[in-house]
Amino acid sequence: xxxxxxxxxxxxxxxxxxxxxxxxxxxxxxxxxxxxxxxxxxxxxxxxxxxxxxxxxxxxxxxxxxxxxxxxxxxxxxxxxxxxxxxxxxxxxxxxxxxxxxxxxxxxxxxxxxxxxxxxxxxxxxxxxxxxxxxxxxxxxxxxxxxxxxxxxxxxxxxxxxxxxxxxxxxxxxxxxxxxxxxxxxxxxxxxxxxxxxxxxxxxxxxxxxxxxxxxxxxxxxxxxxxxxxxxxxxxxxxxxxxxxxxxxxxxxxxxxxxxxxxxxxxxxxxxxxxxxxxxxxxxxxxxxxxxxxxxxxxxxxxxxxxxxxxxxxxxxxxxxxxxxxxxxxxxxx
Numbered sequence: 001x002x003x004x005x006x007x008x009x010x011x012x013x014x015x016x017x018x019x020x021x022x023x024x025x026x027x028x029x030x031x032x033x034x035x036x037x038x039x040x041x042x043x044x045x046x047x048x049x050x051x052x053x054x055x056x057x058x059x060x061x062x063x064x065x066x067x068x069x070x071x072x073x074x075x076x077x078x079x080x081x082x083x084x085x086x087x088x089x090x091x092x093x094x095x096x097x098x099x100x101x102x103x104x105x106x107x108x109x110x111x112x113x114x115x116x117x118x119x120x121x122x123x124x125x126x127x128x129x130x131x132x133x134x135x136x137x138x139x140x141x142x143x144x145x146x147x148x149x150x151x152x153x154x155x156x157x158x159x160x161x162x163x164x165x166x167x168x169x170x171x172x173x174x175x176x177x178x179x180x181x182x183x184x185x186x187x188x189x190x191x192x193x194x195x196x197x198x199x200x201x202x203x204x205x206x207x208x209x210x211x212x213x214x215x216x217x218x219x220x221x222x223x224x225x226x227x228x229x230x231x232x233x234x235x236x237x238x239x240x241x242x243x244x245x246x247x248x249x250x251x252x253x254x255x256x257x258x259x260x261x262x263x264x265x266x267x268x269x270x271x272x273x274x275x276x277x278x279x280x281x282x283x284x285x286x287x288x289x290x291x292x293x294x295x296x297x298x299x300x301x302x303x304x305x306x307x308x309x310x311x312x313x314x315x316x317x318x319x320x321x322x323x324x325x326x327x328x329x330x331x332x333x334x
Contacts, residue, residue, distance in 0.1 A: 021301040026083045029321035030248045030281025032091040035188040036068050044094040053117050059289050071112040077293040085326050087277035088115035090146050099135055101120045106140035109237055117143045117324045124176030133179055142323045144186030160235055168198040190214040196233020208241050216250040216269050238273045243316040244323060245273040248281030257290040263303035275311035279320040
């Protein structure tokens, strides 16, 4: 899994220049919600409730996440920022409850107004993938699916998983990804940087499939060699015009969130993909283990300030509004 705790970076008094950089409207394309407290709405989230495993978690220790995180908590983290729409990404609820997660989110949205759209979980390698997708579409405002390929633990062992069931070479992907394309659904691709080139090879074979690469392509190795491999993978995906990039989760395992570490990569990724194929995502509450929501927005705004105003608006709002089919654009700009 990719969640809120004590943020390690805070700007207690934003000055006028910081406030001026903030976007006028934000679409957050990546957040999570989960109801853990026993009751009629409670779900089963093994990684949060009984299988605590920081050794395998994206940011390390995550005990602060093992509590309810609901729309009121998300809005509290917004702290008054102009978040006009959000996209919920499946939160690794028990896979037997994947459909119940979407139905719960639809009920939450009806009561609260958030989330605006949903990225659901469906086993894209299953024989009945089409049936499962149609059930998800009937359950709520589903715009895509996140189903993670089998990946290697690190770059040096990437070749070990190649060709294994569930890997990016598994021939069953073609059926599942074509089923997404036929229904106009996105594939939210979440793999570490050492699998980006392989992912590009797979995606290139699926005409009509819209893809969103999550979390900046997860550039976890910040060495010169690691970043070269990350750039190579991003460029391979960016060469496919139906692939988009999510500017989300810059955090590193067991390390503080530092602008000098993350903003150069943000700028480079936007340069590779182009501003019109990038969207913002907070990955809250996960990212809250390292940085507050307002601080995250301010940091990203600083990283984008060299772009023309229309490109900044595209990244913060317009691209996502169109990509996730959130409604007429005039509504957001009114």
